[in-house]
Amino acid sequence: MDSGRLFFDPSACHGGNMLFLGNADNVFRGGATMMSMDESSKRRPFFSSPDELFDEEYYDEQLPEKKRRLTPEQVHLLEKSFEAENKLEPERKTQLAKKLGLQPRQVAVWFQNRRARWKTKQLERDYDLLKSSHDSLLSSYDSLVKENEKLKSEVVSLTEKLQPKEVAGAAISAQKPDPLPGDITHVSALQLSVKAEDRLSSGSGGSAVVDEDGPQLVDSGNSYFPSDNYPGCVAPVDGVQSEEDDRSDDARSYFSDVFAAAEHQQQQEEVSLGWWVWA
């Protein structure tokens, strides 16, 4: 940027209470008026009374000046106006400028800067919101992983306990006629454990996202661990969903689904598409 810019035009300042800026850009893209050290020592106090601000004699004596801050009254009115509408139509700009004793250009500049400040704050708020959402999702994800590990080891130990019974049962069945097809008692413990483990370690187990490979198993509610036999042990899908329900936050719920799905289906386009659509 140009370091020798014009900040103040003494010859044109008497009309208002602020440094002259003109109504068009080209007005202050002209020459340069530099302020000496002596001149800067004549600086008026930051907050002057409105009477003082509009006193032409004051400016006759105090000139020339550089940049000057708006008074609290002026800022208050501008803030109120900004709250009502953060964009400035030409008519409103003129009215405000008249009311405040400012150049229309100054009002426009103030609104522009105010919009920039608002945008910055908004970005900060959005960032905080996303960060807290991310942190909470991360912690719930961690607890789900731990829960998963716990259930896996439970399955392993139960499988080990079932193995001897299976061997004995196989010896008995060898002396009996073939069972009816579909008889659940003849599903081997090994098959059960394998299925249960697949279920626990598969992505669909912890996700509400529809899994085309096994939606019937996941969403049917027919858990391999009947709640009668395992009080407190809820099917993975139900467990996840009830946890999300407690939070009653759509964004979090969505993220949980995406995280769970993404863990096991990172290659699938649907997941990433869903993510970007949301983003």
Added chain:
DNA sequence: TTGTGTTTTATTGCCTCC
């Protein structure tokens, strides 16, 4: 008092819209 960080006011250049 002075150095340093933050906020406010203003400028510049580019872009979009009518």
Added chain:
DNA sequence: GGAGGCAATAAAACACAA
């Protein structure tokens, strides 16, 4: 092509600690 908006930036004004 002019008006207005925005991002980037400069520089003054201000706050504050050492």
